[in-house]
Amino acid sequence: MKEARTQPEPEAPRVPRPGAALAALAAAQFTVMLATSIVNVALPQIRAGVGLSDTGTTWVVNAYGLAFGALLLAGGRAADLLGRRPVLVAGLGLFAAASLSAGLASGPALLIAARVGQGLAAAAIAPAALALALAQFPTRAGRGKALGVWGAVSGAGGAGGVLLGGLLTQAGGWPWIFYSVALGAVLVLAAVAALVPDAGRPEPGRFDLLGTATVTLALTCLVWGLTGARGAGWADARVLGALGAAALLLVAFAAIERRRPYALIPPGLLTTGRVAAGNLLMALLGSVWIALFFFLPLYQQQVLGSGPLATGAGQLPLAAANMLGASLAPRISRRLGVPATVTGALLVEAAGLLWLARISVDGSYVADILGPSILVRLGLSVAFVQLTALAVDGVPQRDAGLAGGLVNTTRQVGGAIGLAALATLAGSVTAHTHRPPLEALTYGYRTAFTVSAAILAATALLALPLTRRTRRAEPGAAAPRQDRTTDHAPAT
Incomplete structure (x- = not known):
């Protein structure tokens, strides 16, 4: 009697490795951060190219930040309810289209409208990508590494934007800064489609x-x-x-x-884990972060006389310092604990800002900027990784997109408040200082750096009590929590 032949079992579908998915999602975050800074060194050329006024030139930057910051909460909640992968894919598609439109713009209205479109798309991309990235790593150690990568690409995107903006503007003209972002978004979209698995059914609920x-x-x-x-x-x-x-x-x-x-922000979200502490401290960090990288390029170009390309190239060592700090952040946290890591990182950044407060009219990049900026970047990157982890600490998986949108919102709004206040302060000091123009300008920047250092020192003091664990995660949290008796890594 012949033995019955057993049919071979169908092969299970291949699931992309978490590392490959994280690379694609980190590239999405890099693209968002790139678009934030890539226009900064090209503003004079953009103004001449499309006939912008002084106010219009400002809105080339503000339109993106305004739409991005205002819509992040909506983008995060949409990702939770509609599905994080579909929202991410749609956001990348819109981002590519808006970037291409910005490069093709022949007038101010179309350019600013395209920048609003970029900001709207970025508000969908950032929280969806962060939630998907955290979902790839269910263990605490894995998430720490993922957030380290996240912090590294966030800083590298900002620095890369300054460098790429200067290079493309000088080589091909300002439209190429937008064409390059459009191409990057298309490539990231293809990578996400190929490498990022579906996160499952969207969470039930109403918008x-x-x-x-x-x-x-x-x-x-x-x-x-x-x-x-x-x-x-x-x-x-x-x-x-x-x-x-x-x-x-x-x-x-x-x-x-x-x-x-079905509240947009569930009542228990801000009392879960250390979510409220992470968001408050991120807002304070953002108030200094965005202002710092607003003043530094101005000092380099207006006082030291550096060109766009040289200003951008000067970001390379800083980007390397940022990547180093972000990669070391989880290891430092495991050894020292979250409160000590956050406090120490903020104090290191404050020390770098105090060093920057010594800039002079006769200074140079190597003598006045390089050393303190590396110190600032190291502290900033470690703090960013840890505060992002705290801002999603113990959050249930159903609210992961919203938590990602919330921490990005607090950083953006904190940055807007800090930049407005510090720019007003620096301008007032410059206007009322009876010195030669360049000396007065430099004195205004020095004042802004000094006040920024004081803000970070105060934030470091707040971080000690706020980052201590107060309660366990609620049932259904996205990751297991560690025991109360130890606090050596963020539980996310």
């Missing part, structure tokens, strides 16, 4: 349209008012009106959320 509209409008008014204050001053009626409207809308948002069955 909180009223709450989302209210908080988005509030954040729009807030960021618009803060960016407008840099040019018009804090006493300007439009600035005061925008800030007042933002305050009223945020109060209305809080009242709305208390009664919504």
Whole structure:
């Protein structure tokens, strides 16, 4: 009797390795950060190319940041409810289209509209990509490494934007900065489609349209008012009106959320783990971070006389320091504990800023910028990784996209507040200092760096009590939590 032949079992579908998926998702984050900084050194050429006014030139930068910061919460919640991978893919597609439109723009209106489109797409990409990246690594150690990569590419994207912007502007003209971003988004989209697995079914729930509209409008008014204050001053009626409207809308948002069955920000989110502490400290870090890399290129170009390409090339050692710090952050945290790691990183960054406060008119890149900037980048990268981990500490998987959107929002809003305040302070000091123009300008920058160092020192003191563990994760959290008796790594 012949033995029955058994049919071979079908091969299980290949699941991409987590490392490959993380590389694709980190590339998405890199692209978002690249678009934030790539226009900075090309603004004079963009202004001449499309006929922008002084105000219009400012909005080439502000339009992206405004849309990005205002829509991050909505983007994060959409990723949770509609599916993180579909939202990420759609965001990358829109990002590529908006970037191409910006490069083809022949007038101010189309260019600024395209930058708004980039910001809207980035608000979908950033939280969805972070949630997907964390989902690839369920263990605490794996997530620490993933967040280290995340911090490295975030810093490298900002530095790479300055370098690439200077290189492309000098070699091919300003439209190529947008063409390169469009091409990068298409390549990342292909990598995500091939390497990032589906995260499963979207979480059940309804989209909180009223709450989302209210908080988005509030954040729009807030960021618009803060960016407008840099040019018009804090006493300007439009600035005061925008800030007042933002305050009223945020109060209305809080009242709305208390009664919504599907609130945009669930009531327990900010009391989970150390989410509130991570977001507060990230806002304070962001207030200094964005301002720092606004003033440094200005000092290099306006005082030291460096060109766009030289200014961009000067970012390479800083990017390397950022990648080193981000990669070491999980290891340092395991050895020293979260409170000591965050506090130490903030103090290292504050020391670098105090060193930068010694810049002079007769200085140079090597003598005045390189050393302190490397110190700042090391501290910044370690703090960024740890605070991102705290901001998703113990968050249930169903809210991972929202938590990613929230921490990005606090960083953006904190940056807008800090940049507006520090730019106003530096401008006032420069205007009221009876010195030659370049000396007065340098003195304004030195004041901004000194105040930034003081803010970080105060943040470091806050970090000691705030980053200590207070409670365990709630059931259904995205990752296992460590025991209360030890606190050597963030539980995410």
